[in-house]
Amino acid sequence: MSQTHWEEFYATHLPPTDFEDNRSLLKEFCDRHNKIKSNVVLVTSGGTTVPLEHNTVRFVDNFSAGTRGSASAEYFLDHGYAVIFMHRLKSLEPFTRHFTGQQFLDMLELHESGPSTTITVDPDSVDVLAPILQKYKNARESQMILYISFTSVVDYMWLLRAACECLATFEQRALLYLAAAVSDFYIPSDKMPTHKMQSGQGAPVISLQLVPKMLAPLASLWVPHAFVVSFKLETDESLLITKSRDSLNKYKHKLVIANILQTRKHRVVFVTPTTSYELHLTREQALAGLEIEEPIVADVVRKHEEFINSATRQ
Numbered sequence: 476m477s478q479t480h481w482e483e484f485y486a487t488h489l490p491p492t493d494f495e496d497n498r499s500l501l502k503e504f505c506d507r508h509n510k511i512k513s514n515v516v517l518v519t520s521g522g523t524t525v526p527l528e529h530n531t532v533r534f535v536d537n538f539s540a541g542t543r544g545s546a547s548a549e550y551f552l553d554h555g556y557a558v559i560f561m562h563r564l565k566s567l568e569p570f571t572r573h574f575t576g577q578q579f580l581d582m583l584e585l586h587e588s589g590p591s592t593t594i595t596v597d598p599d600s601v602d603v604l605a606p607i608l609q610k611y612k613n614a615r616e617s618q619m620i621l622y623i624s625f626t627s628v629v630d631y632m633w634l635l636r637a638a639c640e641c642l643a644t645f646e647q648r649a650l651l652y653l654a655a656a657v658s659d660f661y662i663p664s665d666k667m668p669t670h671k672m673q674s675g676q677g678a679p680v681i682s683l684q685l686v687p688k689m690l691a692p693l694a695s696l697w698v699p700h701a702f703v704v705s706f707k708l709e710t711d712e713s714l715l716i717t718k719s720r721d722s723l724n725k726y727k728h729k730l731v732i733a734n735i736l737q738t739r740k741h742r743v744v745f746v747t748p749t750t751s752y753e754l755h756l757t758r759e760q761a762l763a764g765l766e767i768e769e770p771i772v773a774d775v776v777r778k779h780e781e782f783i784n785s786a787t788r789q
């Protein structure tokens with residue numbers, strides 16, 4: 476029997492070295508939450524890399540800071556979901572995303588008196604830090620969030636399939652929220668040089684191949700009963716809705732959330748098989764600190780609840 480494109484991908488690309496550890500973590504997390512009948516969401520976040528050498532010095536990257544995924548993960552926790560946060564290593568994470576760079580250290584004060592040293596939080600920062608710290612501690616202590624990280628597109632593909640294997644048992648209660656920016660092109664393992672390319676050999680000609688579309692087996696085979704939401708990123712407005720509709724028609728999942736790179740923080744378009752409508756933040760809302768992920772997640776959760784209810788009525 477001939478292998479499909481995606482089967483061949485797994486047959487010819489090794490899993491990441493820590494794959495079995497991550498698989499155990501995923502299984503343990505899912506078994507526990509399935510027992511207590513939690514709703515679970517897989518949030519993917521950040522961009523995948525495409526290495527140009529096996530011993531990787533250079534790679535091609537996909538744009539994504541991880542804001543969409545990390546902010547959304549926090550809002551899913553607020554809605555009572557158990558969250559698998561599958562993210563690009565070193566991209567933004569829930570809770571810590573609020574304090575990037577030196578911001579966190581600037582909130583602390585150092586007191587040295589004789590041999591003893593204490594550290595306190597600057598009183599002006601307590602009101603900012605306390606609610607975030609509270610939510611973080613709650614999520615950790617109640618084990619409502621699992622952090623899993625990837626770097627390359629191959630790591631991402633292996634972890635995505637492993638997560639789906641665990642999520643399948645949740646049937647309709649599983650939500651997939653695929654916000655990661657995943658490479659469309661890569662260099663297959665057998666076409667990649669082992670060592671760092673040498674400039675002495677002249678300018679290299681790099682030939683990329685298509686990454687198989689994993690949404691196809693994901694939606695039809697791995698989690699056929701789940702509520703699957705994918706994101707569509709474009710830079711050309713005229714392609715946004717047609718490309719999103721093409722994706723829905725092809726993979727038969729539930730929802731595409733479409734966005735344009737430059738306006739993604741204040742405008743998205745929800746594209747379903749029957750409708751399309753815009754969600755946006757006004758200037759005032761954005762200035763007041765409202766994040767678009769809050770209404771996005773509220774709308775997705777409402778749709779997921781309707782989906783669960785209609786499945787249980789049948």
Ligand code: 9Z3
Binds near residue numbers: 653708736
């Ligand atoms: C998105 O469109 C995300 O909303 C962003 C978020 C990556 C724009 P940030 O992390 O940005 O907040 O800086 N993600 C999906 C991107 C993607 O690769 N989609 C594929 C495509 O458009 C198919 S699922 O072809």
